[in-house]
Structures are given as C-alpha cells and as structure tokens.
Amino acid sequence: xxxxxxxxxxxxxxxxxxxxxxxxxxxxxxxxxxxxxxxxxxxxxxxxxxxxxxxxxxxxxxxxxxxxxxxxxxxxxxxxxxxxxxxxxxxxxxxxxxxxxxxxxxxxxxxxxxxxxxxxxxxxxxxxxxxxxxxxxxxxxxxxxxxxxxxxxxxxxxxxxxxxxxxxxxxxxxxxxxxxxxxxxxxxxxxxxxxxxxxxxxxxxxxxxxxxxxxxxxxxxxxxxxxxxxxxxxxxxxxxxxxxxxxxxxxxxxxxxxxxxxxxxxxxxxxxxxxxxxxxxxxxxxxxxxxxxxxxxxxxxxxxxxxxxxxxxxxxxxxxxxxxxxxxxxxxxxxxxxxxxxxxxxxxxxxxxxxxxxxxxxxxxxxxxxxxxxxxxxxxxxxxxxxxxxxxxxxxxxxxxxxxxxxxxxxxxxxxxxxxxxxxxxxxxxxxxxxxxx
Ligand SMILES: O=P(O)(O)OC[C@H]1O[C@](O)(CO)[C@@H](O)[C@@H]1O
Ligand SMILES: [Mn+2]
Numbered sequence: 106x107x108x109x110x111x112x113x114x115x116x117x118x119x120x121x122x123x124x125x126x127x128x129x130x131x132x133x134x135x136x137x138x139x140x141x142x143x144x145x146x147x148x149x150x151x152x153x154x155x156x157x158x159x160x161x162x163x164x165x166x167x168x169x170x171x172x173x174x175x176x177x178x179x180x181x182x183x184x185x186x187x188x189x190x191x192x193x194x195x196x197x198x199x200x201x202x203x204x205x206x207x208x209x210x211x212x213x214x215x216x217x218x219x220x221x222x223x224x225x226x227x228x229x230x231x232x233x234x235x236x237x238x239x240x241x242x243x244x245x246x247x248x249x250x251x252x253x254x255x256x257x258x259x260x261x262x263x264x265x266x267x268x269x270x271x272x273x274x275x276x277x278x279x280x281x282x283x284x285x286x287x288x289x290x291x292x293x294x295x296x297x298x299x300x301x302x303x304x305x306x307x308x309x310x311x312x313x314x315x316x317x318x319x320x321x322x323x324x325x326x327x328x329x330x331x332x333x334x335x336x337x338x339x340x341x342x343x344x345x346x347x348x349x350x351x352x353x354x355x356x357x358x359x360x361x362x363x364x365x366x367x368x369x370x371x372x373x374x375x376x377x378x379x380x381x382x383x384x385x386x387x388x389x390x391x392x393x394x395x396x397x398x399x400x401x402x403x404x405x406x407x408x409x410x411x412x413x414x415x416x417x418x419x420x421x422x423x424x425x426x427x428x429x430x431x432x433x434x435x436x437x438x439x440x441x442x443x444x445x446x447x448x449x450x451x452x453x454x455x456x457x458x459x460x461x462x463x464x465x466x467x468x469x470x471x472x473x474x475x476x477x478x479x480x481x482x483x484x485x486x487x488x489x490x491x492x493x494x495x496x497x498x499x500x501x502x503x504x505x506x507x508x509x510x511x512x513x514x515x516x517x518x519x520x521x522x523x524x525x526x527x528x529x530x531x532x533x534x535x536x537x538x539x540x541x542x543x
Contacts, residue, residue, distance in 0.1 A: 112480040114217035115510060119145040123509045123531050124218035128176065132225055135392065136173040139229055139245045140166050141424060146243075154238070161236040167499050168232035179324070181210035185227060189232035191437040194451065194503065195227065196265030198442055222391075223442035244389045250399055253359035254406060260315050261363045264292060265407075265414030267316055267467035268367050272374050282375055285336075287331055289368045290538070291319045294326070294503040296391045297356060297469045298533045315364070322536075327506075327522065328488075328513050330540035334464075334501050341463045342377045349378040349463035352498070354439070355385050356398040356469030364470060366403075366422065378463065380430055387435040391471055400433055434458075444478035459497035466501055473504040475538075477512055487540045488513040501540040503535040513539055 117128035143166050151159040153421045176179075182199055187193040202220060213221050234240045244250075254261075271285055292315050341349045351372055352366055369381040387392045404426075405417025425431035438452045449456040459465060467476060477491035491512045509530040511519075522529045529535050 111478075112482050114219065115215045115479050115481060115508070116216065116218050117221065121189055125214075127218065128213050130222060132222070133173050134178055136169055136176070136225070136229070140169050140173075140198075141474075142245055142248065143169070144241070150239070161238045163302040164234050165236050165239065167207065169229060170236065171231065172225070176213050179212050179214045182200075182216070182221075182224060185285040186232050187231045187240075189234060191227075191441060194437070194441055195224075202467035206408050214515050217479065219444075219474055220442040223440070225439065226390050227388075244398065246389050246392050246398065247398075250393055251402070251539040252285075253393065254296050254363075254403065257363070262412045262415060263316055264363065264367055265324055265412065265418055266459070267414075268370065269414040269417050270498045274374060283335055286335060286371060286375075288319055289364075289371050290331060290334070290503070291322070291326075292316070293361075293368040293466075293468070294536050294538060295319065295322055295505065295537070296361035297503060297505045315360075325535045326538060327378050327511070327518065327535055328537040328539050332385075333540050333542055334538070337499050337540070338372065338377050338464060343495060345463060347376040347379055350380040350382060350461060352382045352459060352462040352465040354386065354465065354467045355383055355395045355400075356472060357393040358395045358403065359393060361393075361468065362395050362400070362403055364468075366418070369431070370418065372421070379397055380432070381425075382462070383431065384423045385433060385435050387440050388435050390440050394471075397433065397435055408505055444475050444493075444495075446478060446495040448495065455530050456497055462498040464499050464501070465497070466503060468503055470507040473502050474508055474510065476502055477510065479508075479510060482510060482512045484511060484514040484519040485516055492541055494542055496541060499540070499542045501538065503536075505536040506530050507533050511537065513537070 114123065115124045117125045119125060129414075141542070143162060147159050150162050155504050178442050178446055182202075184199070185195045198220070199211060202216055205207070206215065209215070211220070229245065233245070268289070269278075276283070294361050295315065295318060351369065351485050353369060355362065355365060365383075372378055373381055383400065386396050389396060404419055404422050407415045408423060409420065422431065426433070436452070436455050438448060441451070443451055449461075467473070476495065477488070478492075478493065482491055506529065511530060522535065526534065
C-alpha cells in the first residue's frame with residue numbers, strides 16, 4: 106500500500122516482477138534496436154539530405170545510447186529539454202514523484218514502472234527533437250510498423266472482405282446484428298495481441314485467420330462485459346436517434362488498427378452512431394502505437410490495394426474523414442505518464458471533450474494500465490474502483506494482458522488461470538472486455 110492506502114504502483118524495485126524484467130532486460134533491447142535502426146538510416150539520410158544531416162543522426166544515436174546506459178545503471182530522471190509544450194507537465198510530474206519518495210531522485214529501478222517506461226519513450230523522442238535538422242523528420246519505429254501492416258495482409262484482406270459482404274447485405278442476412286457486433290468487438294480485442302513493444306520490437310503480426318480465431322480464443326477472455334456494451338450501444342442509438350458519438354482511444358498500428366477501423370465502420374454504418382472520433386498519439390510511442398502519420402498511411406494502403414474489400418474501405422474511410430463522420434484527434438495527454446484519473450485536473454479540456462462522447466473504447470494494455478493506475482490491485486477489486494473517478498462517458502477497455510495487473514476477476518479465478526499458465530498476465534494470451542457504464 107502507498108501513503109493514501111491504495112496498493113503500490115508496479116515498479117522495477119520489486120525484483121522478480123515483470124516490471125523489473127522489463128526495465129532490466131526489455132527496455133535496453135528496445136533502445137538497442139532504435140540505435141541500430143537509426144544507424145542503418147545513415148547513408149539514406151546522407152543521400153537524401155547531406156553530411157551535416159548524417160552527422161546530426163549520429164548525435165541522436167549517441168544520446169539514445171547514453172539513455173540506455175542510464176537505464177542500466179539506474180541513473181536519475183533528468184528534465185525533458187526539447188522545448189516541446191509537454192515538457193512543463195513532465196517537470197511537474199517529476200516533482201510530484203519526488204515528493205512521494207521523500208525528495209529522493211526518481212530513477213529506473215525505484216520509481217513507478219509506468220512512469221519510467223513512458224519517460225523512456227519520451228526521452229527517445231527528446232533525443233530526436235534535439236536535432237535541429239532531423240527533429241521533426243524521424244519516427245524510429247516507422248519501418249517496423251509498416252512491416253507489421255504488410256505482413257498481416259492476409260488477415261486484413263479476410264476481415265475487409267467479410268465486413269464488406271456483411272455490410273452490403275445487412276438488411277437481407279439472417280445473422281442478427283448483435284452477432285456481427287460481438288464478432289467484430291472480439292476481433293478488435295484480439296487485434297491487441299499484435300503489439301511490437303511486448304516482443305521487444307520483433308515481428309508480432311496477425312498471420313492466422315482472425316475470423317476463425319475468435320471462437321477458439323473465447324475461453325481466454327477472463328471478463329466479458331460484451332452484453333452490457335451491446336445494451337448500452339442499443340440504448341444510445343435509441344436515445345440519440347442514431348446521432349451519437351463514439352470515441353476510440355487507439356493503441357497499435359498494423360493489424361490492430363485495421364480491426365479498430367472495422368469496428369468503427371460497423372457501428373457507424375449500422376446506425377448506432379453518426380460520428381467516430383479516433384484518438385492517436387502525438388509522437389511515436391511504445392514502438393507500435395498509432396500516430397497521425399500511421400493512421401493516414403494505413404488508409405492510403407487500403408486505397409492503393411488491389412483487393413476489392415480493402416480499396417472499398419480505403420475510399421469510404423477517406424470520404425468519412427472529409428465529411429466529418431470520422432475524425433482524428435491527437436492530444437499530448439496520451440503520451441504523458443499520467444493515469445487517466447489525473448486527466449480532469451491535468452487537462453480539463455480533453456476531459457470535457459470526452460464527456461461529449463456517448464461511448465469510449467480504450468484499446469490495449471497501456472491504456473488499461475493508465476485506466477487502473479498500474480497498481481498491484483487485488484484481482485477481485487472492482488474495475489469501477491480502480492478508475493478512481495475517471496468516468497467521462499460510458500467506457501469499455503479491450504485489452505490483452507501484457508503486464509501483471511488485472512482487476513474485476515471472480516474470487517479464485519486468478520488462481521485457476523495461474524495453474525493453466527503461469528505467464529497468463531504477460532503474454533497477451535488472455536484478455537478482458539471490461540466496461541464501466543454509469
Ligand atoms: O500496445 P499495448 O497493448 O498497450 O502494450 C504495450 C505494453 O507492452 C509492454 O511493453 C509489455 O508489457 C507494456 O509495458 C505495455 O503496457
Ligand atoms: Mn501499444
């Protein structure tokens with residue numbers, strides 16, 4: 106427990122935990138990969154620009170190597186110095202963290218894991234931003250994200266074709282809409298298996314057929330509030346006469362984004378809502394998270410595809426962005442270390458914006474950690490309690506478990522799963538669909 110009687114935040118200070126292994130082993134591997142990727146860009150940068158740019162790239166690599174050294178030797182956190190607007194918020198957060206450890210310096214194997222992991226990605230971007238020549242030109246994870254999209258082509262085609270067929274026959278098919286919804290909700294859930302930070306940046310894509318997998322994976326959903334979500338969406342449709350707004354706080358690019366777009370399309374074209382707002386990251390984040398660029402690039406890939414389903418949706422989705430039924434937002438809050446219960450005080454405008462939503466989906470593990478403030482909660486603690494008042498609208502988290510915290514389980518459930526698979530919390534093999542409907 107910490108000072109205000111909440112369970113302690115997960116931290117690398119607890120040896121043998123996943124947070125400890127992440128900071129000790131996985132983060133340095135990710136940093137090494139970033140340096141390798143940037144080094145490999147060297148000749149391209151020299152050709153595209155000039156030697157001065159290539160020199161600048163070397164300096165970026167030097168700063169990131171230094172960061173790796175700091176992680177491995179448990180050095181204290183230093184301020185963000187790239188002059189970006191969020192630097193002040195990071196500084197405030199740092200000061201607050203300092204008071205929690207009696208004025209000692211926050212550092213890698215002492216401070217909350219969530220803070221340190223977010224700080225690492227922010228420091229990578231600082232290293233890049235500090236280059237005057239290349240500061241706004243490099244996404245160190247872009248190649249990996251694009252490759253992940255490419256290698257899940259077969260799965261992307263399968264869902265695009267299936268959805269197109271279902272939507273064009275919506276009035277004729279016997280299959281109840283609820284069944285189609287449940288299917289696409291679960292495809293979007295399992296899409297979250299495909300992130301690139303859990304695999305240390307190694308390939309981790311959807312190669313098997315996602316449509317068939319949904320049924321097979323059913324026993325691995327530990328909490329399933331799908332019916333509640335469906336009932337709420339039906340009620341929203343009625344109350345708003347189909348003019349409600351859905352928000353999706355995105356997680357990863359590649360196949361996961363494809364599944365999110367399909368879910369959004371289903372809810373829009375079947376008249377549940379008339380507007381979908383997607384929230385993407387303001388900078389490259391946790392290897393595979395969607396940035397504005399990734400979102401637009403994905404749509405371009407759909408448009409350019411010679412598969413009928415993909416090009417159909419590519420063109421439709423571009424038109425949705427133009428007519429405003431889809432919109433894309435970025436806010437710096439999603440790349441801060443804060444838990445979501447701190448949103449209302451930290452960025453009241455974003456909170457107020459989310460209050461306009463009729464329903465919000467939060468995708469992925471990191472969003473889950475921030476919803477529940479990444480603490481060692483008792484497994485049976487209610488999801489609502491762990492939200493600590495973060496309730497801008499009815500919400501639902503679609504998350505595969507990749508970090509050792511989870512709440513809302515039945516008594517004895519965790520112990521039972523532990524016996525099935527001792528790594529159940531960290532491999533993305535299990536999942537939750539957890540809703541809070543006020
Ligand atoms: O892309 P997702 O689902 O948010 O997963 C990212 C997660 O991967 C990890 O790096 C692996 O545990 C976590 O630190 C992080 O929460
Ligand atoms: Mn992610």
